[in-house]
Amino acid sequence: MLYRAHALRLTRLAYVMLGDRGLAEDIVREAFAGLRRRSVRLSDTAQAVFYLRTSVLSNCRTVLRRSSAARALTLVDIGEGPMSVVAAAEAAALGGAERRALMSAIRRLPARQREALVLRFCLDEPEAEIARLMRIRPGTVRSATYRALAALGRLLAATP
Numbered sequence: 001m002l003y004r005a006h007a008l009r010l011t012r013l014a015y016v017m018l019g020d021r022g023l024a025e026d027i028v029r030e031a032f033a034g035l036r037r038r039s040v041r042l043s044d045t046a047q048a049v050f051y052l053r054t055s056v057l058s059n060c061r062t063v064l065r066r067s068s069a070a071r072a073l074t075l076v077d078i079g080e081g082p083m084s085v086v087a088a089a090e091a092a093a094l095g096g097a098e099r100r101a102l103m104s105a106i107r108r109l110p111a112r113q114r115e116a117l118v119l120r121f122c123l124d125e126p127e128a129e130i131a132r133l134m135r136i137r138p139g140t141v142r143s144a145t146y147r148a149l150a151a152l153g154r155l156l157a158a159t160p
Contacts, residue, residue, distance in 0.1 A: 113148035
């Protein structure tokens with residue numbers, strides 16, 4: 001069943017982008033409802049999953065654009081709690097203060113760089129899939145990721 005196989009991962013994507021679990025669940029439900037409306041045209045499972053990821057990302061962008069919180073995005077730290085996607089070793093390596101500094105730095109990244117990092121390192125998506133989801137070229141994914149990591153390094157180095 002498509003929902004069972006992908007709903008949690010899609011909810012994690014929306015949750016990391018928005019910081020609101022209820023809103024993330026709503027976005028995922030809407031994506032599945034949209035898929036159901038298009039089920040005749042999307043009979044291929046791979047295309048259906050791509051549609052769902054694209055829909056979730058697009059709806060997250062829309063929410064962020066429309067909300068006044070878009071300027072002060074609260075990217076949540078999902079290293080703890082039931083929605084954890086951070087490996088235990090990574091979570092143990094980052095102390096509370098370091099984790100807060102990292103999340104603060106990620107919040108200050110431009111949207112494209114933030115999306116590329118979330119897709120690559122939180123959801124472990126391959127570069128080609130990130131390019132498809134973000135509707136950009138693979139080279140742009142590489143440069144956005146490179147720039148985001150460089151910016152994170154600078155931001156974290158400047159943090160006392």
